[in-house]
Amino acid sequence: MNKLKAQLHIVFPGFCKVFSDITGVTAVAVLKRFPTPEDVINAQPDEIIKLISLSSRKGLNYAKAKYDKLFKAAKNALNFRYNLSSVYDVLKINVYLIEEFDKKINLILSEIKAFVDKNKSEKFVQQIYYLDSIPGVGFLSAVTLMCEIGDFSAFSKPKQLFAYFGVDPSQ
Known part of the structure; x- marks a missing residue:
């Protein structure tokens, strides 16, 4: 660029x-x-x-x-x-x-969408759909967040998730 x-x-x-x-x-x-x-x-x-x-x-x-x-x-x-x-x-x-x-990026994104659609019943994928349903959070952001977090069950409180992302350093 x-x-x-x-x-x-x-x-x-x-x-x-x-x-x-x-x-x-x-x-x-x-x-x-x-x-x-x-x-x-x-x-x-x-x-x-x-x-x-x-x-x-x-x-x-x-x-x-x-x-x-x-x-x-x-x-x-x-x-x-x-x-x-x-x-x-x-x-x-x-x-x-x-x-x-751009063509390669779109191809990769299509493959990610196909993978997610193929595994709809998985808890991990359901959490992607949940995040994607939030206004302002798109599909790619939801997938990226879930890949970073892994699983929401790893955090017992919202503050722990905030601390994980560095938003609440007191945790």
Whole structure:
């Protein structure tokens, strides 16, 4: 990610301010299709807006606002960048690697979900479902917590669990 940021600062300064997560689905989709400021400037606005809307799943108003920021950043980049074609090649490689890592991560997550679904009757898995039912706790967080804790029965009081996580050091 740091290499990608560094490359973007060279050839497309301002891109990182438009997309706070440059390895996110939307930023990667935009970089893959429109890697240079010229590509953004010369593209049909509706094409970029549609791409942002679909990849972010946040609607047209969000996409239009992002497009406006992206277009402005692209215009500014023409004046405040080093136009090195080799950096664009490295940028494309990094975007490819991010996509491949995302595919592998999604595959691993699918395997974890399949394993959990296959073992629904196990007490450990039931505790994962219990944690996952709490608002703000997602499936991956629930699995991670259970892998860290092991089993809630190891703690006779909530304070012991808090101490285990370092929240209540007096225990």
